[in-house]
Amino acid sequence: MIRNKSILLVFRLVVGGVFIWAGLLKILDPLEFAQNIANYRVFSRDLSLLAAIVLPWLEILCGVLVIFGIFRSASSLLLSSLLAAFLVLITVTIFRGLDVDCGCFGSLGRHVDYSLLLADIVLLYLTLSIFVSSLSRRSATS
Template sequence: MRLLNFLLRLVVGGVFVFAAVIKIFDPLAFAADIGNYRLMPRELLHPVAILLPWVELGAGLLLVLGFWRRASALIITVLCVVFLVAIGQALARGLDIHCGCFGTVAAGRVGLRNLLIDGALLVMAGWLTWKQKE
């Protein structure tokens, strides 16, 4: 169990660190990506693009390092739920947009694949939140 948790922490934390670094290097593109989702008032796009990647980075890094690991897993779980809702409504509305999940590294139209990746991360992060010992 400890080995499993360790591996899950590396995977989930690593993905979040990776995604965050890409966004931090191109906040303008990230702002455009989240704008495409048509979910929040335009005024919030830049503030969210400036700040959100750092929460991803911090939580991902702490999860990999194993410091406050349950709290960081909890943050990532919540983020995964938010992303799930965002991607789900984009698919339901048939929006022709990029996911923006990993910047332009995974370009292409947002689709079921993104939903499945996020769902898998959600399950793993949820597991780490509930089953992991501090």
């Protein structure tokens, strides 16, 4: 586990920045994001729209909180859960052979492929490092 504060700060800036950027791009066109979610053919249309409306704000909120270190455990846990869910969705999509736009960065989207899977794993490692370090920091202070 990484304990170096400077490295963890870089992790927080990278993770926070990526999620704020991703959330902002999705907010610009919620309908396109809803269509991207629907294209995975996993969620109903109602759920696709609800996710397209809520998810970008969740990403932005968590991104800001992670950067500023507020509710650090909760925000990094939420981001880790999101990334784990994306990981499952990407893997299932690749195995189903669907050629879909991931919807990760709004209209700057990219296709679901192995490089996306790798990027997701790297981000998941960063968020989990932030989460674990925030837990150990709590236990050290309590």
